[in-house]
Amino acid sequence: MTPKKAVYLIIFLSVANIALTVCSFMELNKEKPLPSLSIPALDNLVEDTKIRQSIILQALLIGQHKEGLHEGDNVGLCPACQEELQEQLRITEI
Numbered sequence: 001m002t003p004k005k006a007v008y009l010i011i012f013l014s015v016a017n018i019a020l021t022v023c024s025f026m027e028l029n030k031e032k033p034l035p036s037l038s039i040p041a042l043d044n045l046v047e048d049t050k051i052r053q054s055i056i057l058q059a060l061l062i063g064q065h066k067e068g069l070h071e072g073d074n075v076g077l078c079p080a081c082q083e084e085l086q087e088q089l090r091i092t093e094i
Contacts, residue, residue, distance in 0.1 A: 058078070058079050061078040061079070061080075061081075062078065062079060062080050064078070065078050065080040066080075
């Protein structure tokens with residue numbers, strides 16, 4: 001096989017590959033999307049998990065606060081920092 005024929009073969013295979021890729025992409029777009037299910041028990045479980053994770057994070061931050069690993073106002077989720085910040089704020093009536 002001459003180099004010229006090999007180049008033509010590679011070009012043909014590349015064009016065929018592109019054509020097959022486009023055809024398969026078009027077939028994927030024709031398929032209907034999967035229906036989404038809403039399960040109330042699963043939604044409640046997800047919410048409970050988020051609440052549990054935030055409680056665990058706050059417990060860790062309180063431990064770090066007591067050890068002095070972070071200064072006040074640096075960590076917005078630390079309940080102890082928020083209490084100190086609220087004590088510093090004074091509400092005045094106009």
